[in-house]
Amino acid sequence: MRIEEIVHLINGKVISGKAFLNKTIENGFASDLMSDVLTLDSDDIILITGLSNMQVIRTAEMSDIACVIVARNKNVSEQMVKLADDCDIVIIKSSCTVFKVVGELYKNGIKPIY
Amino acid sequence: MHLEYNIQGGDFSNAGTASSAIKKVLKQLMSNQKIIRKVVVALYETEVNIVAHAFSGKISVDIDVDKIIINAKDRGPGISDIEMAMENGYSTASDEVREMGFGAGMGLANIKNNSSKFEIKSEVGVGTELLIIVNLK
Numbered sequence: 001m002r003i004e005e006i007v008h009l010i011n012g013k014v015i016s017g018k019a020f021l022n023k024t025i026e027n028g029f030a031s032d033l034m035s036d037v038l039t040l041d042s043d044d045i046i047l048i049t050g051l052s053n054m055q056v057i058r059t060a061e062m063s064d065i066a067c068v069i070v071a072r073n074k075n076v077s078e079q080m081v082k083l084a085d086d087c088d089i090v091i092i093k094s095s096c097t098v099f100k101v102v103g104e105l106y107k108n109g110i111k112p113i114y
Numbered sequence: 115m116h117l118e119y120n121i122q123g124g125d126f127s128n129a130g131t132a133s134s135a136i137k138k139v140l141k142q143l144m145s146n147q148k149i150i151r152k153v154v155v156a157l158y159e160t161e162v163n164i165v166a167h168a169f170s171g172k173i174s175v176d177i178d179v180d181k182i183i184i185n186a187k188d189r190g191p192g193i194s195d196i197e198m199a200m201e202n203g204y205s206t207a208s209d210e211v212r213e214m215g216f217g218a219g220m221g222l223a224n225i226k227n228n229s230s231k232f233e234i235k236s237e238v239g240v241g242t243e244l245l246i247i248v249n250l251k
Binding site for chain 2: 034035038041043051055056059061
C-alpha cells in the first residue's frame, strides 16, 4: 500500500518526508518499546507507536523503517522532524489510537511481520 | 578504515549520532542492506547502553575487507553479573531510559544476535568493554 493511502485511512497529517508518499509498504509493527523494534529483521515496515521522542526516529533510521505513525496526536518536536527529514523518514501524526490505526491498516491489507 | 567516536553518558538527545555517522560511511562503502543493518543496530544498542549506564565512552570501528570490528569501552559502574545482564528481561535502567523506549533488558542479547563474534568484559566501578565482530561474508 502506498504511504499516501495510509495517510487517508487514518486521517493522518504528514509532518516530514512529504517527498516519499509514493513509497509502498507491506508490513506493520506496533510498539512503544524501541528495544523490540530493534530486534526486527525486515524491510518495508511501517512503525505505529504512541511514543514520541528522538529515539523513535533514531530507531527507525537504524532499522531502515521508512515511515512512522505517531498515534493520539502526540507532540512531535522540531528536532525529530529535522532528523526524519535528514534520514528520508515519513512521520505521520494521527489523532487515532494505536489500536484504531493498527485495525485500519490490518483491515486494508498491511501484514504483520510474524 | 578506522573511525572513533566519544560518547557522553546521560546525553539522551544525542544518543545515536555516532551510529548514524557510521551508517552513512557504511552505505558509501557497501550495498548489502541487511549487513549494514546488523552492524548499525549492534552499534546503536551499544551507544544507547553507554548513554544510559556509563559516564563516558568511546566507540571505535574498523572496517576491513571481510569484517567490521567494533570496540566499545566505557567508564562507568560496570556490570556485576554479566550472565544475568545477557539474559532477556534483566535491566537496571532508570525511568528516564525506559521513557525513551529502552531499558527492557534486551540490548546486550540483541547485540550478540547481530554479531558473528561477541565478547564482553566488565569491572565493577571501572567500566565495560565490548568487542563486536560482524563478518561481511
